[in-house]
Amino acid sequence: xxxxxxxxxxxxxxxxxxxxxxxxxxxxxxxxxxxxxxxxxxxxxxxxxxxxxxxxxxxxxxxxxxxxxxxxxxxxxxxxxxxxxxxxxxxxxxxxxxxxxxxxxxxxxxxxx
Amino acid sequence: xxxxxxxxxxxxxxxxxxxxxxxxxxxxxxxxxxxxxxxxxxxxxxxxxxxxxxxxxxxxxxxxxxxxxxxxxxxxxxxxxxxxxxxxxxxxxxxxxxxxxxxxxxxxxxxxxxxxxxxxxxxxxxxxxxxxxxxxxxxxxxxxxxxxxxxxxxxxxxxxxxxxxxxxxxxxxxxxxxxxxxxxxxxxxxxxxxxxxxxxxxxxxxxxxxxxxxxxxxxxxxxxxxxxxxxxxxxxxxxxxxxxxxxxxxxxxxxxxxxxxxxxxxxxxxxxxxxxxxxxxxxxxxxxxxxxxxxxxxxxxxxxxxxxxxxxxxxxxxxxxxxxxxxxxxxxxxxxxxxxxxxxxxxxxxxxxxxxxxxxxxxxxxxxxxxxxxxxxxxxxxxxxxxxxxxxxxxxxxxxxxxxxxxxxxxxxxxxxxxxxxxxxxxxxxxxxxxxxxxxxxxxxxxxxxxxx
Numbered sequence: 001x002x003x004x005x006x007x008x009x010x011x012x013x014x015x016x017x018x019x020x021x022x023x024x025x026x027x028x029x030x031x032x033x034x035x036x037x038x039x040x041x042x043x044x045x046x047x048x049x050x051x052x053x054x055x056x057x058x059x060x061x062x063x064x065x066x067x068x069x070x071x072x073x074x075x076x077x078x079x080x081x082x083x084x085x086x087x088x089x090x091x092x093x094x095x096x097x098x099x100x101x102x103x104x105x106x107x108x109x110x111x112x113x
Numbered sequence: 114x115x116x117x118x119x120x121x122x123x124x125x126x127x128x129x130x131x132x133x134x135x136x137x138x139x140x141x142x143x144x145x146x147x148x149x150x151x152x153x154x155x156x157x158x159x160x161x162x163x164x165x166x167x168x169x170x171x172x173x174x175x176x177x178x179x180x181x182x183x184x185x186x187x188x189x190x191x192x193x194x195x196x197x198x199x200x201x202x203x204x205x206x207x208x209x210x211x212x213x214x215x216x217x218x219x220x221x222x223x224x225x226x227x228x229x230x231x232x233x234x235x236x237x238x239x240x241x242x243x244x245x246x247x248x249x250x251x252x253x254x255x256x257x258x259x260x261x262x263x264x265x266x267x268x269x270x271x272x273x274x275x276x277x278x279x280x281x282x283x284x285x286x287x288x289x290x291x292x293x294x295x296x297x298x299x300x301x302x303x304x305x306x307x308x309x310x311x312x313x314x315x316x317x318x319x320x321x322x323x324x325x326x327x328x329x330x331x332x333x334x335x336x337x338x339x340x341x342x343x344x345x346x347x348x349x350x351x352x353x354x355x356x357x358x359x360x361x362x363x364x365x366x367x368x369x370x371x372x373x374x375x376x377x378x379x380x381x382x383x384x385x386x387x388x389x390x391x392x393x394x395x396x397x398x399x400x401x402x403x404x405x406x407x408x409x410x411x412x413x414x415x416x417x418x419x420x421x422x423x424x425x426x427x428x429x430x431x432x433x434x435x436x437x438x439x440x441x442x443x444x445x446x447x448x449x450x451x452x453x454x455x456x457x458x459x460x461x462x463x464x465x466x467x468x469x470x471x472x473x474x475x476x477x478x479x480x481x482x483x484x485x486x487x488x489x490x491x492x493x494x495x496x497x498x499x500x501x502x503x504x505x506x507x508x509x510x511x512x513x514x515x516x517x518x519x520x521x522x523x524x525x526x527x528x529x530x531x532x533x534x535x536x537x538x539x540x541x542x543x544x545x546x547x548x549x550x551x552x553x554x555x556x557x558x559x560x561x562x563x564x565x566x
Binding site for chain 2: 045046048049
């Protein structure tokens, strides 16, 4: 079992969701987050004062998958989020020790799907 | 009880109760003469005029919560309630101040052109028959309550300058004293019978001098006395809710038809002119600011267009009963150019933290509007007014100039000293930590937004 955390550009969200859907991965948690990488963002202007915009709006996806779905999930996220520019984001893969489905009490692999 | 005696809000409330008691006693004496008055010939009440003035009063009242949303959207989310609270507190506080003694100081029997007497304390002699000196066709109380709304919004305008850092108790004391020793006298000079600027022939149809220059300059003084917010200018987050600001600006525009249109004190031709030129100036100014943004920042911004529109409303205020449509367009274009320079260049250059540009928009816009009235005023619009420079009367421009200088100097000096005194006596700023946590939680023990549910 792996836990996949991805930080992507908010405007790539629909594309990533579509690709995940194609790979039969339906379970995903999404959060709007702030962060920064190497790229410069779009600085905002308020009454002619430019905001430096040191933190940028990003979208965080979290997906728990069984081992056979790790590769498809990464392919879907990278495929959907890539534009080839800096700022496209990152995918992190973490080992997942346990998973419990609250409604039934199932544990491990069956609980994820 | 002992611990309450030490708290300033307690004394504040005690003084308020005491005044109310005195007012009740004074007003009780007045019942007999009122009956005698009924026998004397009275000016006729015009129902149309009265209907419009009362409607306008309601429109102007709405401008204060509108301003609360305009300002509230521009602050950080941890301070949104503090802005709404300060505005709402003024609606309550200044109303009581006004009916007890504020109206009397402003419009009561003149003392040497400087201030009204306390003869109308607690609305004594302010009844339901017209007072022809101010408005011959509506009940005196209709005029009084219309003016009350102006007295409320004027100190509310100032709070944009010290937003996000003032202690709430000091804010209450400051506002009450400011209304009494700055607003009421200036209101008397310009609008009160016998007031010296009124006697000079200064034109201020709906409060460009009394409301906007007065508040705008006081805003600059308070920004200077209170100092910058922590982290200003580099570490201040952008406006937390621009849609609120747009809602507020839209309601301000709507309410301004009462502010200017109602200042005709009747529902005829003059009210129509004021209504029309108010709308034109707001449109011209919003458009101009959007263009300026487009040229200098390569995008027109939402905050820009609403700031411009509000600036246009400010600038047309003194002129709305004296200029025609062409004058209104020029006033609208001019105000956005001047206010744009004030907020984008002047403020940066001098480094003061006028947080929400109360001086940059209301002060600068008000000064431009008062001077522009001396340029574009024409007797063709209002025979009771005067011609301006472009209609062959350069003297009017200098009368306007004098009124601007007198008001600005008085407001700046008195506000500056008042805040210095309050800083020494009770402290004007919230503590550093309270400011970092936010005024909503530290001053009011409430939060504007929840995270869960």
